[in-house]
Amino acid sequence: MNYRHAFHAGNFADVHKHVVVLALLDRLARKPKPLFYLDSHAGRGWYDLTSSEASRGQEWQDGIGRLREHAPQTEDVRRYLSLVVSKAEPMRYPGSPILAVQGLREGDRAVFVEKQLEEAYALQQGMRGRRGVSIVHGDGYAALKTYLPPRENRGLVLIDPPYESEREFSDVLRAVTFCLQRWPTGIVAAWYPIKAGAEVSRFHSALKATGLRKLLFVELSVRPSDSPLGLNGSGLIIANPPWQFESEMMATCQELHTALDPSMAGHTRVEWLMPE
Numbered sequence: 257m258n259y260r261h262a263f264h265a266g267n268f269a270d271v272h273k274h275v276v277v278l279a280l281l282d283r284l285a286r287k288p289k290p291l292f293y294l295d296s297h298a299g300r301g302w303y304d305l306t307s308s309e310a311s312r313g314q315e316w317q318d319g320i321g322r323l324r325e326h327a328p329q330t331e332d333v334r335r336y337l338s339l340v341v342s343k344a345e346p347m348r349y350p351g352s353p354i355l356a357v358q359g360l361r362e363g364d365r366a367v368f369v370e371k372q373l374e375e376a377y378a379l380q381q382g383m384r385g386r387r388g389v390s391i392v393h394g395d396g397y398a399a400l401k402t403y404l405p406p407r408e409n410r411g412l413v414l415i416d417p418p419y420e421s422e423r424e425f426s427d428v429l430r431a432v433t434f435c436l437q438r439w440p441t442g443i444v445a446a447w448y449p450i451k452a453g454a455e456v457s458r459f460h461s462a463l464k465a466t467g468l469r470k471l472l473f474v475e476l477s478v479r480p481s482d483s484p485l486g487l488n489g490s491g492l493i494i495a496n497p498p499w500q501f502e503s504e505m506m507a508t509c510q511e512l513h514t515a516l517d518p519s520m521a522g523h524t525r526v527e528w529l530m531p532e
């Protein structure tokens with residue numbers, strides 16, 4: 257595997273995904289009962305934006321670099337910025353595990369799975385001393401079989417693979433289906449890249465064909481969807497989203513779009529792929 261998330265940390269897609277994941281955890285934490293969180297493709301935790309990898313494409317400049325200059329309007333963006341922007345360490349960006357544990361409470365439980373040993377080790381270092389957290393070095397898809405359904409019976413699974421292989425969309429489809437078979441009431445969020453081509457519409461059609469209900473997609477594009485430049489947009493498919501999440505995400509994504517795509521070349525879409 258060649259993928260290193262350090263090249264992409266803090267880019268517009270990371271910002272979009274992290275705002276949405278924190279918003280889901282916030283809604284779950286509004287009820288006092290313990291929750292379970294599983295991140296199947298966790299990454300290393302902390303990313304140094306001055307590293308040679310991050311400096312190469314400077315992707316973070318169009319993501320957190322833009323958003324941190326922005327005065328937040330929605331509560332979801334405000335919460336995200338309050339956790340991400342550190343005056344003491346402005347060039348350190350937190351990945352999904354570091355952000356998620358800040359949304360967890362005493363008694364909640366989290367499992368982070370990472371396949372690359374070096375990344376899993378770095379994550380373990382970053383999490384030292386956190387109670388209720390397990391770091392697993394292994395395959396995130398296999399871990400779904402081990403950990404689902406969780407005893408808490410409420411919570412979130414994040415599936416955020418690198419999409420290096422052509423099979424990744426079908427692996428994600430299988431994983432989402434599997435999670436919901438094992439745990440029909442769990443919230444499952446799977447990230448996907450939006451690039452030129454028909455992959456996303458094929459993915460959406462395949463999801464529809466599963467017969468699953470209550471599937472919302474939340475997309476943010478910073479370029480026209482057919483632009484050949486590379487990553488045009490970031491999408492999440494969310495099964496069993498919390499009540500009113502659709503309308504709340506419309507406002508949040510519109511705010512992100514205004515801040516991250518000043519030329520307004522892209523767009524945002526928050527729609528039911530399959531309603532209840």
Ligand SMILES: C[S@@+](CC[C@H](N)C(=O)[O-])C[C@H]1O[C@@H](n2cnc3c(N)ncnc32)[C@H](O)[C@@H]1O
Nearest residue numbers: 261297298299351352370371372395396416418
């Ligand atoms: C997109 S990055 C994750 C970013 C992280 N979720 C975040 O938002 O900060 C994908 C990660 O998955 C890891 N990975 C790739 N294949 C995996 C697998 N089968 N199981 C677990 N981790 C995997 C990669 O090493 C990489 O760190």
